Amino acid sequence: MNVAVLSDIHGVRPALEAVLAEPDVRAADRIGLLGDLLAGPMPVETLERLQALGDRAVWVRGNADREPAESARTGGSFVPDPIFPWAARQLRPADLPVLDALPLTVTLGEVLFCHATPRDDAEIVLVDSSPQRWAEVPAGVSAPTVVCGHTHLQFARFADRRLVVNPGSVGMPYGARGAHWALLGEGVQLRRTEYDAEAACRYLTSRSAYPDIEEYFVRNPASDVEALRVFSGRGTSST
Numbered sequence: 001m002n003v004a005v006l007s008d009i010h011g012v013r014p015a016l017e018a019v020l021a022e023p024d025v026r027a028a029d030r031i032g033l034l035g036d037l038l039a040g041p042m043p044v045e046t047l048e049r050l051q052a053l054g055d056r057a058v059w060v061r062g063n064a065d066r067e068p069a070e071s072a073r074t075g076g077s078f079v080p081d082p083i084f085p086w087a088a089r090q091l092r093p094a095d096l097p098v099l100d101a102l103p104l105t106v107t108l109g110e111v112l113f114c115h116a117t118p119r120d121d122a123e124i125v126l127v128d129s130s131p132q133r134w135a136e137v138p139a140g141v142s143a144p145t146v147v148c149g150h151t152h153l154q155f156a157r158f159a160d161r162r163l164v165v166n167p168g169s170v171g172m173p174y175g176a177r178g179a180h181w182a183l184l185g186e187g188v189q190l191r192r193t194e195y196d197a198e199a200a201c202r203y204l205t206s207r208s209a210y211p212d213i214e215e216y217f218v219r220n221p222a223s224d225v226e227a228l229r230v231f232s233g234r235g236t237s238s239t
Contacts, residue, residue: 037065038065063150168182
């Protein structure tokens with residue numbers, strides 16, 4: 001079974017469309033959606049597009065799905081980033097039960113899918129985290145492969161004989177431009193879909209009411225070195 005894995009779309013509909021147009025994504029048996037799907041410039045439009053995938057989609061919850069839903073109910077702001085409460089205000093009442101129902105983990109065969117770690121949707125673990133950290137985070141998980149997102153950093157590595165894959169971020173990548181994702185099947189392929197950033201900026205500007213959105217996500221992604229420096233040493237975080 002081939003599974004295309006998309007994480008951290010963050011409401012960037014043009015990046016999502018670019019990945020969904022990939023032949024290997026169109027042909028995949030399932031599409032894994034690893035959370036942090038909507039907190040960004042086009043939350044409702046992104047949700048509708050993902051729901052149109054139907055039964056092919058395998059959904060898990062990210063902190064940036066849980067927190068906007070909670071913010072929509074209470075009016076609170078749980079993340080310093082101002083786009084989170086803004087995205088929460090765009091959500092419709094019918095969208096909240098959809099987000100509430102997302103599971104923390106899903107297992108398909110020998111692969112466990114989660115957003116951050118199998119036990120927490122906001123915990124940080126990195127490609128260069130210590131062996132002790134890697135032993136602690138998946139404790140109690142029997143699956144030989146864990147696929148996670150959250151840090152927007154694409155990698156695949158073994159951690160005490162367990163394969164850990166992070167597909168990177170579709171809508172807010174660190175390290176390089178483009179939409180980052182992964183294909184699981186006969187092995188693991190880390191993919192990057194290039195798309196026209198300027199056209200995407202124009203699209204977002206015309207469709208999103210968030211101010212200066214074209215600078216916010218698509219242009220000038222943070223480098224992997226910068227991201228690792230920011231995340232290093234954190235136990236839990238929201239991204």
